[in-house]
Amino acid sequence: MxxxxxxxxxxxxxxxxxxxxxxxxxxxSLLPIRYINxxxxxxxxxxxxxxxxxxxxxxxxxxxxxxxxxxxxxxxxxxxxxxxxxxxAQGDVAKEFYKVGVSSGRDDTPNLPKKPNVVVVFTEGLSQHIIEDKRNIMPNAKELQSKSITFLNYYNHTFATYRGLSGQLYSGYQFDNYDKNNLVSIQSILKKNNYHTSFINTEPKNSQFTSYLENFEFDEVLTNIKNTKGEANSLSDEQAYQKLFKVMKKQNKDGKPFFTAMYTYGTHQSFDSVDQKFENGKDKVLNRFYNVDHYLGKFIKEFDNSELSKNTIVVFTADHGTFADAEYKNAFPDQVRVNPDVDTIPLSIYYKGMIPVNIDVQGRNSLSFAPTLLDYIGISEENYFLGESLFLGKENNNSYDTVFHDNTYKMSTDLGQVKPLSESQEKIIDNQLQKYFAAKQQIVEK
Structure with missing residues (x-):
């Protein structure tokens, strides 16, 4: 909790x-207590x-x-x-999760250059239904999805941010928020393939979050501590997207393919927009999503008009779904949630000029993020991923890709139905989680 x-x-x-x-x-607890018979x-x-x-x-x-x-x-x-x-008490268990490569479910992408630059944006706490809302809260995200490969009925595999970012980059679960994962990640695989890797830190004055990002072992954690305009001494979403485009232009000149990830913070629970407001501006939940969408739209427009659009893919997703607190329920009164932590989240892969397609993944989750991204760009290496590429069919004998786990809940999202695991499923998952939590502490070759 x-x-x-x-x-x-x-x-x-x-x-x-x-x-x-x-x-x-x-x-x-400090008040004197009198025994009453x-x-x-x-x-x-x-x-x-x-x-x-x-x-x-x-x-x-x-x-x-x-x-x-x-x-x-x-x-x-x-x-x-x-x-x-x-x-x-577990022994050498990493080998139980070893895979010789990323299983592929797609052919080569037409017109996509070999080893394209990869940009990933994790939006704080964004559920897919907010993009689809009839009030047009996020029109730019909706437009981006209309010209991308977009995965529908795709769920967060955990909650909250510290588990969500790590879990997606490593395709694994966390025991505690701050566990270091010593297994293979997207960034370690791309480093091995001559990519320069970086993560833009939008909470530069948060030493806890900065240390957490440094444990991911990107080549660089890009921290800008000057003139933070966002809530809680963070970069505003406007600053974040401006910083991202500036970094992309610089890295594109260096002659190596790059992988740059960023987490935008402005849509965090309880925040209001520091800039753009939705309609009359009275609902801060709607304001913050409208604001991040505004700057996403400006970023995509600038990207499409640049040389970067010829050799770069942009992946738009979230760290986890929107938490269903009282403010959320007031903003989305018709939205029925079985569990406040679990929801569908966006995942769209965009390359300018691509043929857009929607893929229904039937309740599979963000453990699949890492293998899906690598499958799309055609890179396969040894790994310990719990997920499988979403380009493969759902019948892939995977025990984890429809299981939500955090420190409070274990839930099934199979076929898009959020419900508790059966007793037998929970017993199997608990046993495998013990092994995985031990495995991620082992040092493996990357």
Whole structure:
């Protein structure tokens, strides 16, 4: 639960609420307590109340029960300790996840140069339905998808950002937010193929996030600490896209293919737009998505009119879906979500002049991001990816690519239906997760 709050900055305007609540708990715990001897009838009544509380919680979830919510956190803590011990007991298990290469499901792309430049934009917390919304909140993203290869019914495999970025670049799950993955990644494979790799840091004053990015072992983490205009001392989405295009132009002159990734921060939960507003500007959820879309549109227009469009692909996606908090529900009252952490997210691959196509992936998830991207550009190397290319059919004997996992939930997204795993599925996944969490700590040849 608490690990989903990636940094204190991410709380933004809700920071006083969280701090106030925490202080209240501490103060109450320090108050003197007097022992009260309940009558037997009162004890029976209390037992009945707690039994009803538990029954309601089991039927409807702990949204209705703060008491059971606290119990659930303590239970997660206990499970975490037991899982760490089980992981430590694993031996040399990396070989169980070894693959000789990336399985391909497509022919060569016409007109695409060999080893094209690759640009990936991870948009903070963006669900696909926001792009499709009839109010036209993100018209530029909608237009981009109309001229791209776009994957539909594609879900986030985890939540939140620290798990989402790492999980997609390495095609794996995280045990903790800040685990380093020593296995193979998109960037390590592209380095091996003579690419220059870089990640643009849009939170340059967040030392925690900067250290996290440095663990990915890109050739460069590009940090600009001057004149941050966004919320929480970040680059605004306008600054981020301007920085991206500037980096692309510079790297294009260096004579090597490049892989540049960026995470835009301006659509984070609780933020309002610092610039563009949607209609009357009263809904900050709609404002922030409208704002990032505005600067995505300017970026694509500039890209299309440049030499970069001849040798570069742009991949537009998200770190995870939009979290379904109260502000989200107010902005999208007709949107029904089974789980607040799990949703369809965008994934579009764009190359100027390509033949656009929509591919329904039937509930497969962002573990497939790395192999799909490499399959598209025709690069295959040894790897330990849990996902498979989305260009392959769904019947690929993959145990993971329809399984959502974070520190709270394990859910199935198979066939686009979000639901809990069956007891047998959960047992299999738990066993494999223990092995994978041990494997990613091993040092392997890259």
């Amino acid at each position: 608490l690990s989903n709050v990636e940094s204190l900055n991410g709380l933004s305007g809700k920071f006083p609420i969280y701090i106030g609540g925490s202080l209240l708990v501490v103060v109450m 309940f009558k037997k009838s009162n004890r029976s009544l209390l037992a009945l109340f707690l039994s009803l509380e538990l029954a309601v919680t089991m039927l409807y979830g702990n949204t209705y029960s703060q008491i059971f919510g606290v119990y659930n956190i303590l239970l997660q803590y206990k499970d975490n300790i037991e899982l760490k011990a089980a992981i430590k």
